[in-house]
Amino acid sequence: MRLTEFWDRMDRALGASYSRTWAETQVISGLGGRTVAEALAEGEHAKTVWRAVWAHLQLPPSER
Numbered sequence: 001m002r003l004t005e006f007w008d009r010m011d012r013a014l015g016a017s018y019s020r021t022w023a024e025t026q027v028i029s030g031l032g033g034r035t036v037a038e039a040l041a042e043g044e045h046a047k048t049v050w051r052a053v054w055a056h057l058q059l060p061p062s063e064r
Contacts, residue, residue: 001045001046001047001050002046003040003046005046006046006047006049006050007019009050009063010022010023010036010053012063013053013057013059013063014057022036023035023036023037023040024036024037026056028052028053028056029056030051030052030055030056031044031049031052036049036053039052051064
C-alpha cells in the first residue's frame with residue numbers, strides 16, 4: 001500500500017480535516033503504543049499501520 005492510498009483511507013474513515021490530527025495524537029496499542037505518525041516516521045509499512053487503524057476503529061471488513 002502506498003502512502004497516498006493510506007491517507008485516502010484515513011480521510012474516508014475520519015474525514016480529511018481530522019485524519020492528520022488523529023494520526024498525530026491517537027496512541028494505538030496495535031502499533032506498540034505509538035501514534036500513526038510515529039509508526040510511519042519509524043518506517044512501519046503503511047499496510048501494517050492501516051490494519052492497526054482498521055482494528056482500532058473497528059471499521060467494517062469492506063474497509064480492510
